[in-house]
Amino acid sequence: MKEPLALADSRPSPVAAPTPSRWEALRALDPPLRLVLGALLVTMVAALYAIFVWAPTERTMGHVQRIFYVHVSLAWLSYLAFFVVFVGSLGYLWRRDERWDALARASAEIGVVFTSLFILSGALWGRPVWGTWWTWDARLTTTAILWFIYVAYLMLRAYVPEVPRAARYAAVLGIVGFLDVPIIHLSVQWWRTLHPGPTVIRTDGPQAPPEMVVTLVLASLAFGLLYLALLLVRTRLERLKDEVRHLQQALSLRGE
Amino acid sequence: MDRPMPPEPPAGTLGRYARQLAALVLKDLRLESRRRETLIGVLVFVLLVLALFQFALDLERDAARRLVPGLLWLTLLFAGLLALGRTFAAERDQGTLDGLLVAPLDRSALYLAKVITTVLFMGAVELVALPVFAAVFDVPLLSPGVVCTVLLGTVGFAAAGTLFAALATQTRARDVLLPLLLLPLLVPLLIAAARATDDLLAGAATPVTAPWWELLAGLSALFLGAAVLLFEALLEE
Amino acid sequence: MVKFYGTTPALRGCDLTVAVGERVALLGPNGAGKTTLLKVLATLVRPSAGTLRLFGIDALRAPARVRARIGVLAHETYLYRDLTAAENLRLYGRLYGLDALAERVAAALARVGLADRAHQRVGTLSRGQQQRVALARALLHAPALLLLDEPDTGLDERGQALLADVVRTPGLAVVLTSHALERALTLADRVVLLVDGRVVHTAPAAGLDAAALRNTYGALARA
Numbered sequence: 049m050k051e052p053l054a055l056a057d058s059r060p061s062p063v064a065a066p067t068p069s070r071w072e073a074l075r076a077l078d079p080p081l082r083l084v085l086g087a088l089l090v091t092m093v094a095a096l097y098a099i100f101v102w103a104p105t106e107r108t109m110g111h112v113q114r115i116f117y118v119h120v121s122l123a124w125l126s127y128l129a130f131f132v133v134f135v136g137s138l139g140y141l142w143r144r145d146e147r148w149d150a151l152a153r154a155s156a157e158i159g160v161v162f163t164s165l166f167i168l169s170g171a172l173w174g175r176p177v178w179g180t181w182w183t184w185d186a187r188l189t190t191t192a193i194l195w196f197i198y199v200a201y202l203m204l205r206a207y208v209p210e211v212p213r214a215a216r217y218a219a220v221l222g223i224v225g226f227l228d229v230p231i232i233h234l235s236v237q238w239w240r241t242l243h244p245g246p247t248v249i250r251t252d253g254p255q256a257p258p259e260m261v262v263t264l265v266l267a268s269l270a271f272g273l274l275y276l277a278l279l280l281v282r283t284r285l286e287r288l289k290d291e292v293r294h295l296q297q298a299l300s301l302r303g304e
Numbered sequence: 305m306d307r308p309m310p311p312e313p314p315a316g317t318l319g320r321y322a323r324q325l326a327a328l329v330l331k332d333l334r335l336e337s338r339r340r341e342t343l344i345g346v347l348v349f350v351l352l353v354l355a356l357f358q359f360a361l362d363l364e365r366d367a368a369r370r371l372v373p374g375l376l377w378l379t380l381l382f383a384g385l386l387a388l389g390r391t392f393a394a395e396r397d398q399g400t401l402d403g404l405l406v407a408p409l410d411r412s413a414l415y416l417a418k419v420i421t422t423v424l425f426m427g428a429v430e431l432v433a434l435p436v437f438a439a440v441f442d443v444p445l446l447s448p449g450v451v452c453t454v455l456l457g458t459v460g461f462a463a464a465g466t467l468f469a470a471l472a473t474q475t476r477a478r479d480v481l482l483p484l485l486l487l488p489l490l491v492p493l494l495i496a497a498a499r500a501t502d503d504l505l506a507g508a509a510t511p512v513t514a515p516w517w518e519l520l521a522g523l524s525a526l527f528l529g530a531a532v533l534l535f536e537a538l539l540e541e
Numbered sequence: 542m543v544k545f546y547g548t549t550p551a552l553r554g555c556d557l558t559v560a561v562g563e564r565v566a567l568l569g570p571n572g573a574g575k576t577t578l579l580k581v582l583a584t585l586v587r588p589s590a591g592t593l594r595l596f597g598i599d600a601l602r603a604p605a606r607v608r609a610r611i612g613v614l615a616h617e618t619y620l621y622r623d624l625t626a627a628e629n630l631r632l633y634g635r636l637y638g639l640d641a642l643a644e645r646v647a648a649a650l651a652r653v654g655l656a657d658r659a660h661q662r663v664g665t666l667s668r669g670q671q672q673r674v675a676l677a678r679a680l681l682h683a684p685a686l687l688l689l690d691e692p693d694t695g696l697d698e699r700g701q702a703l704l705a706d707v708v709r710t711p712g713l714a715v716v717l718t719s720h721a722l723e724r725a726l727t728l729a730d731r732v733v734l735l736v737d738g739r740v741v742h743t744a745p746a747a748g749l750d751a752a753a754l755r756n757t758y759g760a761l762a763r764a
Binding site for chain 3 (some may be wrong): 327338
């Protein structure tokens, strides 16, 4: 069990000590992370119950409509993740503090995972409902473009190995990419309204039964907590990587 | 190194900035006119792509009308990528970038000069591409509306492209990285430019295309503004 | 001051003060950090830690204010091969905001003995001539601090004589790097030895001879 160790508090830990059990590792977690994980567990169970049992079955689409709750939550969280990349990028260029960059790095990765899942869940939904895996629906299309932008962001980071340089380049893309989102959204929206096609997602507005709305809110909350937990873990890991690099630098400074 | 300050040269006035900008643009134009290899290369590429489209799609006249806007803009986009790959070539290969960087020059001037050069360069390419497309596919591409769309699209392309060309040129895998970084960001440009051209070819009056033009102008403004502020971050070491 | 490339330090603690009109030679083996230090002084490279004051100005905060007073002659000539010598100098003259540019360019080219090559493309000039144009470029805006990275490489005999003359310009501070100890001793007032990115020894050039310096150097490099 290597991962829980990486999450553990940075207090001097006995390196030679026997590998801690899962329970010990969990107890060594940051209090905020423990809190988030606890809340995530509760909310996710509640959300899953609401999605699969409590929420009424939609009349025309049937059970497959239940994907909607996951699908829409993923969309919101993707946008949030990319907004955090934007904030982290701005923060890094402004303050030149690597902690901002670690935040941006971590959030970009999670954002790409969430957008991938969003597109996948859209396909799974579209197949039975529209008889096609993919339609150029405005929201799906916009998200697909975002997916390309942030995959490029991750590739850029992979292609430029030196951290300060990679951080500067990635910050530029993180800022410009996010500022481009409204324009992408607008262009795709106009394009689709001028050339209408089938719409996969319909947020059913006020006429949707209240159970559906509550379920959606609950699902979004659960995924929001999942995002937060992943972000905490991932940022922590990135900062440990930075710390290792700084220690290596200090070692090579100290000498031969 | 403390010493009494010699009289400061007239501080960074707008006039001085403009003169520096003009000197940089003039330099690029002069270099291009001396070698001409990039311009001729890109022009031949455009004609080649046009021929390839015809072989691949075997277009009839009516189908051509429908497809020309998309084909035109794809061709310009890829031709532009070729040109962008070369924009910083002289600076990179001859090591002159450091010479420009040690000069008392605002970094945004380096960016804007390359944007202007790219617009002029692509303008020259389009000057040939538009009539040839119009003639080969028999579509009226030389109307003021289409020319205006092409102009706006070119400015937006140069604004975004120059920023990422400067970034990519300093990395190992620049040929792969530049299209990957740039093309997703330019999807709105492709949509707006191709749709506006399509509307115009279908005989729409300009009010219909005005929103697309506003979108293109907004995109250009966004990239120009962001790049002027961010360009310095790409150049420091 | 410290500069890292990745986890490798290129500079690991350099303290250097140059007085007005002083000529300092940075000596050291390949990879000692001479070029990096010079690039930091030229405001091309930001140190990872440390301070840089030039002309009493914090050059890391306000690099633009010091650039106008620094002249750089590096490994690369900073010249566009497809522009003529005069066009190159005019370009840089405009970037530095110089007035009476035509006269300045003519005078600079005359000084390096290339007045008759003014309208020849730099790419067609010999390496030595190119390096002399590069020297003219570095001096065009009459800098107060001249940075020379291995200035003798590529310079022809005529250029080397010219260089010796240039570094004696009254009031001009010079920092140069060199492999050649004898040459450095004739050009500089003071020598600074760099080993592994650290200043290990500094001494006035007067009275030093190359053999003694070589001994010190060998001892330091072994230590």
